[in-house]
Amino acid sequence: MTTARLQLTGISKRFAATAALADVSLELLAGEIHALVGENGAGKSTLVKVIAGVHQPDAGEIRLDGELITVPNPAAARERGIAVVHQEPRLFPDLSVAENIFLIAPPTDRFHTISWGEMRRRAAELFEQLDVRIDVAAPVRGLSMADQQLIEIAKALAIEARVLILDEPTASLSSHEVERLFTIVRRTSERGVAVLFVSHRLDEVFELCDRATVFRDGRYVTTAPTSELTTASLVRFMVGREVSLFPKEATTVGAPILEVRNLSDASGFRDVSFTVRAGEILGLAGLVGAGRTEIARVLFGIEPRTAGEVLLDGRPVEFRSPSEALRAGVAYVPEDRHQDGLVLDFSITNNITLPILGRLFPRLFLRARTEVEVATQFSERLRVRMTGVDQAVKALSGGNQQKVVIAKWLAARPRVLILDEPTRGVDIGAKVEVHRIVSELAASGLAIIMISSDLPEVLAMSDRILVLHEGRISEEIPRADATEERVMFAATGQRVQAPAGTGASSVH
Amino acid sequence: MTASSQSPARPAVRLGALARWETLLVILLVGLIAAGARMSPFFISGGNFANLTSSVMEIAIMALPMTLVIIMADIDLSVESMVGLAGAVLGTLVVAGVPLPLAIPVVLAVGALGGLLNGLLVTRAGLPSLVVTLGTLALFRGLANVLLGPTVISVWPDWFTSFGFGTIDGSPIPFTLVVFLVLVVVFWAVAHATWIGRQVFAIGKNAAASRYSGVRVNSMRNWMFVITGMIASLAGIILVARFSSARNDNGTGMTLTVVTVVLLGGVDINGGKGSIPGVVLAVFVLALLQNILRLAGVSSEFQGIAVGLLLVFSVIVPQLARQTRGAVDRARRSRRPPAGPIASGEVTA
Ligand SMILES: Nc1ncnc2c1ncn2[C@@H]1O[C@H](COP(=O)(O)OP(=O)(O)OP(=O)(O)O)[C@@H](O)[C@H]1O
Ligand SMILES: [Mg+2]
Numbered sequence: 001m002t003t004a005r006l007q008l009t010g011i012s013k014r015f016a017a018t019a020a021l022a023d024v025s026l027e028l029l030a031g032e033i034h035a036l037v038g039e040n041g042a043g044k045s046t047l048v049k050v051i052a053g054v055h056q057p058d059a060g061e062i063r064l065d066g067e068l069i070t071v072p073n074p075a076a077a078r079e080r081g082i083a084v085v086h087q088e089p090r091l092f093p094d095l096s097v098a099e100n101i102f103l104i105a106p107p108t109d110r111f112h113t114i115s116w117g118e119m120r121r122r123a124a125e126l127f128e129q130l131d132v133r134i135d136v137a138a139p140v141r142g143l144s145m146a147d148q149q150l151i152e153i154a155k156a157l158a159i160e161a162r163v164l165i166l167d168e169p170t171a172s173l174s175s176h177e178v179e180r181l182f183t184i185v186r187r188t189s190e191r192g193v194a195v196l197f198v199s200h201r202l203d204e205v206f207e208l209c210d211r212a213t214v215f216r217d218g219r220y221v222t223t224a225p226t227s228e229l230t231t232a233s234l235v236r237f238m239v240g241r242e243v244s245l246f247p248k249e250a251t252t253v254g255a256p257i258l259e260v261r262n263l264s265d266a267s268g269f270r271d272v273s274f275t276v277r278a279g280e281i282l283g284l285a286g287l288v289g290a291g292r293t294e295i296a297r298v299l300f301g302i303e304p305r306t307a308g309e310v311l312l313d314g315r316p317v318e319f320r321s322p323s324e325a326l327r328a329g330v331a332y333v334p335e336d337r338h339q340d341g342l343v344l345d346f347s348i349t350n351n352i353t354l355p356i357l358g359r360l361f362p363r364l365f366l367r368a369r370t371e372v373e374v375a376t377q378f379s380e381r382l383r384v385r386m387t388g389v390d391q392a393v394k395a396l397s398g399g400n401q402q403k404v405v406i407a408k409w410l411a412a413r414p415r416v417l418i419l420d421e422p423t424r425g426v427d428i429g430a431k432v433e434v435h436r437i438v439s440e441l442a443a444s445g446l447a448i449i450m451i452s453s454d455l456p457e458v459l460a461m462s463d464r465i466l467v468l469h470e471g472r473i474s475e476e477i478p479r480a481d482a483t484e485e486r487v488m489f490a491a492t493g494q495r496v497q498a499p500a501g502t503g504a505s506s507v508h
Numbered sequence: 509m510t511a512s513s514q515s516p517a518r519p520a521v522r523l524g525a526l527a528r529w530e531t532l533l534v535i536l537l538v539g540l541i542a543a544g545a546r547m548s549p550f551f552i553s554g555g556n557f558a559n560l561t562s563s564v565m566e567i568a569i570m571a572l573p574m575t576l577v578i579i580m581a582d583i584d585l586s587v588e589s590m591v592g593l594a595g596a597v598l599g600t601l602v603v604a605g606v607p608l609p610l611a612i613p614v615v616l617a618v619g620a621l622g623g624l625l626n627g628l629l630v631t632r633a634g635l636p637s638l639v640v641t642l643g644t645l646a647l648f649r650g651l652a653n654v655l656l657g658p659t660v661i662s663v664w665p666d667w668f669t670s671f672g673f674g675t676i677d678g679s680p681i682p683f684t685l686v687v688f689l690v691l692v693v694v695f696w697a698v699a700h701a702t703w704i705g706r707q708v709f710a711i712g713k714n715a716a717a718s719r720y721s722g723v724r725v726n727s728m729r730n731w732m733f734v735i736t737g738m739i740a741s742l743a744g745i746i747l748v749a750r751f752s753s754a755r756n757d758n759g760t761g762m763t764l765t766v767v768t769v770v771l772l773g774g775v776d777i778n779g780g781k782g783s784i785p786g787v788v789l790a791v792f793v794l795a796l797l798q799n800i801l802r803l804a805g806v807s808s809e810f811q812g813i814a815v816g817l818l819l820v821f822s823v824i825v826p827q828l829a830r831q832t833r834g835a836v837d838r839a840r841r842s843r844r845p846p847a848g849p850i851a852s853g854e855v856t857a
Contacts, residue, residue, distance in 0.1 A: 302720070326722035340720045343713045345780065354710055354721040357703035364702040408721070 003066040005030040005194035006051070006082075006163050011060030013046050015395065017387055020046040023060070024220040026213055028163065028194035033185060035205040035226065036198045038215035038238055039427040040399025041385040044198045045087050047215075048167045051196075052084040053077040064162070078104060081162035085155075085169050087198075087398045087425065088338055089148035093141035098123035100140055101155045126154040131180045145172040145335045145421070146288035146453070153181065157188075164188055165196045168398070170204060171424045172335060174287050174453040175488060182208050200399070200427050201454065202231050214238055239429050248461055249439045254278030256314075257447040258330075258416050260299070263308035268294025269471040271308070276416070276447040281438065283462030284451040286491050290468040292451045293335060296418045299449075300332040301325040312416070326355060331414035333405055335421045335451075341405040344394040348386060349375035351393050352408045378407035381437070383430060398425045406434060410441075417441060418449045423457060435461060455484050469493040529774040529826070533789040540796040548803050554680030560799035561792075562673055562750065565684040566591065566743040567762060568791040571769045572695040573736040575787045578770055579699075580729060581712045581779025582630065582637040587740040587766060589648035590622050591759025594744025596652035599661035599754030608668055615741050622648055623737020627730035637733075645763070652756045661754040672749025684746055691739070696784040708732075712779030765815055769794055772822035794818070 006028040013021040021043045028034050036044050049055040051062065053071035062069055064080055071077050077084065091100045098120045099106075107118040123136040132150050134143075140151065149172050156164060166185070170178045185208065189195045197209055205212055206226050214221040214237040221237050235243050258276045263269070269291030276282045284292045297303045299310065301319030309316050312328055319325040322332070334340035342351055352375045353360060360370055375389040382403040386396060393404055402425050409417065419438065423431045438461065442448050452458045458465060465477045467490035475490035544551040570587050577584050594615045601611040622644065629640040675682050699705040710718040711725050719725045743762075748754045773790035775782030797818070801811050 300720075321724065322720055323722040323724045332720070334720055339714075340716050343710050343717050345713050346710065350706065350710075354706070354718070354723070357706060361703050364704065365697075366701060366703055366706065412722075 004028060004063070005065060006196075007063040007066075008047070008051070009061050009063075011047065011050060011062075012058045013043075013050060013055060014058055018395075019218050021050070021057070022218045024215065024218070026196075026220070027223075028196055030192045030194050031189055032210045033189050033195040033197055033208055035209035035212035036196055036215065037200070037202070037205060037212055037234065038221075039385075040403070040425075040430060041217075041397040042215040042238075042427075043218040044215060045167055045397060046218075048084060048086070048165055048196070048198065051077065051082060051163075051165060052086070054086075075104065078159060081160060082165065083156035083159050083161035083163070084165045085149075085152045085167060087167040087171075089145070089152045091140045091148055091151060094139055096137050096139055097134060097143075097151055098136040100151055101126065101136075101158050103155075105159070122158070123154065126157055129157070129180075129184055130154065130177070132177065144288065144293060145424075146174070146177065149173060150177065157184065161188070161193050163194045163196070165198075167198045168200065168425050169197075170199060170201060172288075172421055172453060174285075174491070175455055176287050176492070178204070200425065200431070202234055202428065203456070205234070206231070216240060235428055238427070243429050243432055248281075248435070249443050251279040251439075251443045251463075253280045253463065254445060257312065258299075258449075259311040259314075260295075261309050261311070263295070263298065263310065264306050265294055265298050265303055266306055269468065272468075272473055273308075274466055274473070274476070276449055278445045278447055279442050280463045281442050281448045281450055281461050283458040283465040284449060284468065285455070285458050285465055285487050286468035286474075288453070290491065291471040292468055293420055294471075295468075296332055296420055296449070296451060299325070299418060300330060302332075326412065326414070329415035330418070331355075331409045331412050331416070332418040333409050333420055333422055335424065337401050337405050337424075341408075342393050342401060345392060347390045347392055348379055348384065348396075348404055349389045351404055352378055352389075352411050355408060355412045374411055375407075378411045379404065381410070382407045383433060399427050399430060402426050403430060403434075406437075410437065414446065416447045416449070418451070420451045421453065422450065423452070423454065431457075455487060458487070459484065467491050530783070530786050530789060533773070533786065533793060536793050537789065537796065540793065540800060544796060544800045544803065547800065551799075551803065556799065558675050558680045558682050560795045561685050562682040563798065564791060564795040565682070565688050566747050566750075566759070567765050567769060567794065568688050568788075569691055569746075570736075570740055570743050570762070570766045571773070571787050571791060572691050572784065573732065573739050574766050574770050575773065575775055575782055575784060576695070576699060576705075576708055577637075577732050577736055578767075578775050578777065579712045579779055579782045580708055580732060581715070582729060582732070583641065583767070584623075584626060584637065584733060584736045584740075585641040585763050586622070586626060586644040586648055587736065587743075588759040588762035589645050589652065590619055590737055590740035591744040591747055591762060592652040592756060593622065593648040593655075594619055594741035595748045595754035595758040596655040596756060598745060598748055599659075600655050602664070603661060608665060612745060615745055616738050619738040619741025619744070620734050621737070622741070623734040624730070626737065627733035630733065631726035631730050637729075649756075649760075652758075656754065656756040658756070662752055664749070664752050668749050669752045672746060672752070684750070687742075687746070692784065692788055699784050704728075709780060712781070761812075764819070765794070768815055768819040768822065772818055774822075774826075776826075777823065790822075 004027040008026045011021055011024050024047065038044055046055060050057045051071065053074045053076050062071065069080065101123050102119050106114045107122060109115040120136050127134050127136065130150060130153065134147060140148065149169060153169055169181065173181065185195055199205055209226050211223060211225050212229060212234065213223040216238060254277055256275045256277050261273050263272045272295060274282065286292050298305050301321050301324055310318065317328060338344065349371050353371045360374065361367065372389055379386065379389055384403045384407065385400050393401055396404065406422060423434050426434060438448060450461055459482050463479050465482050465487060466473055467475045467477065467487055469491060470493065474493055477486060550556055574584060597618050598611055598615045601614060602608060626641055626644055629635055630637045671683050699708065707718065707723045707728060710723060711728060715725050744759060747758055769790045770787055771777060772793065773782065773787030775787065797814060798811055801814060
């Protein structure tokens with residue numbers, strides 16, 4: 001019998017009233033890719049943080065190649081060859097990409113001074129492996145979530161690892177980057193590294209992983225080879241009940257609400273035109289860096305445009321700030337919940353009411369009861385797992401934080417809703433719920449723009465899909481003609497030759 | 509935001525610490541009163557009360573807007589020079605024959621304009637407020653020098669000077685204290701009972717997320733500088749009235765004291781945390797401390813040292829508290845055996 005590379009036995013971890021982990025065990029074999037799945041708040045990230053030395057377990061033991069170890073801090077984990085990509089990127093915005101990667105152990109020359117050239121060269125190499133173009137000498141500030149995520153991955157790959165732990169690494173990546181990542185992960189595991197892979201995208205679990213372990217409510221449920229599981233059985237283990245995918249509601253598409261004509265910005269995108277109508281969900285697909293988020297940021301008044309015009313209800317508008325956009329009824333769920341989406345120190349209530357304070361309290365004075373009512377209504381609608389609406393958002397699991405961001409914008413009751421990776425890190429049950437809500441909102445006459453790297457999600461939800469490639473619209477695909485393949489091709493700048501029967505040539 | 513029994517450890521500890529901080533200030537106050545009473549029979553008297561409060565009222569009223577500025581993660585170092593400039597403008601106008609009731613609103617407008625200059629440089633030019641207000645600290649003082657030169661203007665109407673140091677008839681309550689208390693009520697309400705205050709805290713904690721939530725971050729910061737400038741000019745007017753003199757060096761050194769009071773009041777220098785009641789308590793701690801040092805015959809130079817120590821104290825103590833709390837947590841964890849039936853039994857029990 002081989003000993004496990006990493007063996008966790010009887011791990012418990014409690015945060016005040018919350019038992020995040022209760023007596024869980026997990027075994028990672030050398031050379032295996034092991035999935036860890038469970039609903040939002042099931043305790044996945046807490047376990048990852050215990051292994052990484054961020055949290056100390058209240059009880060339980062950790063064995064690395066049979067040896068009993070403690071991991072008092074993240075540096076100790078690194079020294080033992082445990083490389084971790086955390087769910088939320090934590091980079092130093094003013095340091096360069098290369099510096100962030102080699103922060104702990106920069107390459108030095110024989111005089112023990114940092115050799116910057118070597119550092120940049122090795123960083124560039126890592127990104128080449130990932131097939132990602134990124135300027136390793138540029139500061140991290142302002143990079144997209146996907147880029148930040150890729151930097152964290154490169155950081156983990158930079159050390160000689162015995163164990164590689166990836167906590168939702170693909171949540172903001174598009175399929176192209178995911179493919180590259182998987183290739184590398186497979187190569188890594190073939191070298192005998194034990195890999196733990198946390199994801200809510202179950203198709204990825206089946207594609208990549210050998211075995212899967214399921215947690216529910218901080219408890220261990222089961223471990224099984226993925227070949228013996230189906231999506232349905234996995235979901236049943238996770239949720240404890242059946243979840244059926246939400247079918248998009250058929251809506252009657254009304255008058256144009258938002259019209260975008262020949263819009264360009266300083267660097268992200270050029271000459272983009274489209275229309276969103278009442279009751280319609282427009283999907284924006286494309287590779288990371290194709291300019292999707294940039295379009296949203298211009299529409300929401302965060303960045304200025306350089307050319308083109310935007311019409312709301314037929315009238316030209318130019319928002320110079322998000323508050324102007326909000327007043328006109330345009331809301332934006334940003335992709336980076338920690339930077340832009342939430343005030344982490346605030347309670348759930350205070351986050352949800354922040355955009356609507358003026359509307360709730362026209363006489364300036366706050367009323368706690370009103371705030372709690374609104375917050376309760378919307379956080380319950382999204383099934384946020386919390387001890388109460390007065391809980392600080394930073395104590396929530398990643399997926400539950402995302403639900404709070406969405407709840408906040410639902411409470412604002414916009415007319416145009418722009419969603420940027422709305423289900424990033426959200427579990428399957430809640431995802432269905434988000435889809436149902438988005439669909440309902442569309443049915444009630446909102447115009448919705450949905451940016452997502454999750455291709456099945458875009459395909460399932462959109463009435464029309466706009467595919468961007470390097471800042472330009474490469475194709476507009478009506479729902480009936482949309483296939484994963486066609487979107488993928490358009491995203492890489494190619495076009496599928498019109499297959500027999502479908503009207504690919506009549507795209508307008 | 510209420511700390512319910514079921515809220516998680518972190519925020520509860522934080523709120524508890526804040527409550528403890530204000531308790532600490534109250535204890536400090538009581539201690540100072542006891543010490544003062546022991547030292548001099550004159551200490552507990554209406555006259556001394558009037559004296560010790562009116563001597564810090566300029567600092568006190570400036571600490572109120574400064575509290576909001578620092579909670580928003582900005583700072584305004586230029587207030588002391590605005591005190592000087594306000595006096596200089598007032599003096600110049602009065603010497604030129606402008607009646608006081610007309611000159612005062614003009615001075616307040618000058619304060620607001622100075623604040624607007626700070627605000628615009630911070631929000632439009634995107635410069636850090638520390639740098640901008642360091643610049644205007646020199647600029648406003650320079651303007652005061654140009655206006656007054658070495659002249660001291662010391663002829664003022666009686667009603668004006670008695671407003672400066674007088675008390676309400678038959679009571680030991682200075683007029684300026686009334687002004688302060690009115691402002692306390694206004695600032696307390698705005699900071700803690702209105703959504704403007706909520707937005708102030710949100711900006712201090714995460715400006716980007718606030719902006720994305722439709723908070724007009726730059727406009728709020730701008731306004732806060734305008735209000736601070738205007739209140740600094742009001743403090744300048746009060747100072748002139750209290751000493752019956754407008755000089756080009758009025759207010760010198762006050763910024764440090766104002767910031768000290770704000771930090772002593774429990775406001776986090778990094779923004780996002782603090783309260784008006786805490787700062788009001790800190791004002792009285794400062795007033796009592798100065799009064800006691802004066803009664804004890806300590807020279808004003810040494811009083812300056814005391815303010816310095818207070819500043820260091822109010823910055824270091826919360827920091828130390830945080831660190832010891834972290835260390836205690838770590839110690840508690842490492843004392844616990846890493847594994848074993850006893851430990852797990854404890855936890856799951
Ligand atoms: N620092 C903390 N303070 C208090 N509670 C916490 C803290 N961190 C996590 N929790 C709680 O522990 C539970 C498990 O959280 P964890 O982040 O491990 O979930 P997760 O499985 O990673 O979920 P997700 O899929 O949403 O990322 C949650 O209920 C969460 O609210
Ligand atoms: Mg997680």
